[in-house]
Amino acid sequence: KENLFGRWATHPEYGRGIITSPHPDQFNAVWLARETVDTSGKVWQTQVYLDDLTLEPVELTTLADFKTAPEGTVAAEPTGNAFQKVTPEYWESLDDVRYHMEMKNSGPYKILRYGWGD
Numbered sequence: 001k002e003n004l005f006g007r008w009a010t011h012p013e014y015g016r017g018i019i020t021s022p023h024p025d026q027f028n029a030v031w032l033a034r035e036t037v038d039t040s041g042k043v044w045q046t047q048v049y050l051d052d053l054t055l056e057p058v059e060l061t062t063l064a065d066f067k068t069a070p071e072g073t074v075a076a077e078p079t080g081n082a083f084q085k086v087t088p089e090y091w092e093s094l095d096d097v098r099y100h101m102e103m104k105n106s107g108p109y110k111i112l113r114y115g116w117g118d
Contacts, residue, residue: 018035
């Protein structure tokens, strides 16, 4: 089974959060630490069914993956260089700018941050 610990996901009722269970339990439930905090600053964990979550991807491999990734996404290529999606068409690193097709051809890329992280 894939380890889910640390995966970002969105629940229809509780919103975006991070999974704190490595695997679902016997009822297919996992713990989700909700991103939204209350006025006390506490982060709440809720047990939710895995089937109710929309998991964010862990890597980008296809042309569609690169095109649909939200702006702000940061991904590392296999050689270690990191690129950020800065416009709907362009990915930029410290010393390079690439289109989606160029990214696809040099991938897969591991996602370091999906979107702006908010």
